[in-house]
Amino acid sequence: MLKYTDYDIVFSEVPGEVTLALNMSLCPNRCEGCHSPQLRLDIGEELTLEAVSTLINRFSPGITCVSFMGGDNDPQALAALVSKVRQLYPTLKFAWYSGCAALPSGMKPQTWNYIKLGPYIPSCGSLRKPTTNQHLYRIDGDGKMNDITSVFWKK
Numbered sequence: 001m002l003k004y005t006d007y008d009i010v011f012s013e014v015p016g017e018v019t020l021a022l023n024m025s026l027c028p029n030r031c032e033g034c035h036s037p038q039l040r041l042d043i044g045e046e047l048t049l050e051a052v053s054t055l056i057n058r059f060s061p062g063i064t065c066v067s068f069m070g071g072d073n074d075p076q077a078l079a080a081l082v083s084k085v086r087q088l089y090p091t092l093k094f095a096w097y098s099g100c101a102a103l104p105s106g107m108k109p110q111t112w113n114y115i116k117l118g119p120y121i122p123s124c125g126s127l128r129k130p131t132t133n134q135h136l137y138r139i140d141g142d143g144k145m146n147d148i149t150s151v152f153w154k155k
């Protein structure tokens, strides 16, 4: 099952996009220095197609992207959900912020327009630090993953 606790409209998590970001709970990761430890818990509401659609309709046409912040507990369910949402909103882009170090087996990159991979490691820092272990990829239509992490380091 996928669950979310809250959402926000953000401007820098996905470069060049106005993004509806959904914060998802049930995180199976245990990053040292986790910024939101409550997201490891079984809290929030179930993230269904209806729930995502309701939020998109509330913020359209102002948003250009929807980002799922989490969902590592069930990537297959997340991919299935996003495929359905994409059919309903073909002009929107879709991003996944995952704490996994690598794409889970069975997850096709082209499910997404953007994928962020990597756990948070305090000594490496966030995406905004050149020392980060995390990567943000822009995905081509054929599934090619282009590492665009360095856009966060330019002023």
Ligand code: SF4
Binding pocket: 027, 028, 029, 030, 031, 033, 034, 035, 036, 037, 039, 040, 098, 099, 119, 120
């Ligand atoms: S991926 Fe890591 S930092 Fe993010 S909520 Fe899970 S444990 Fe915390």
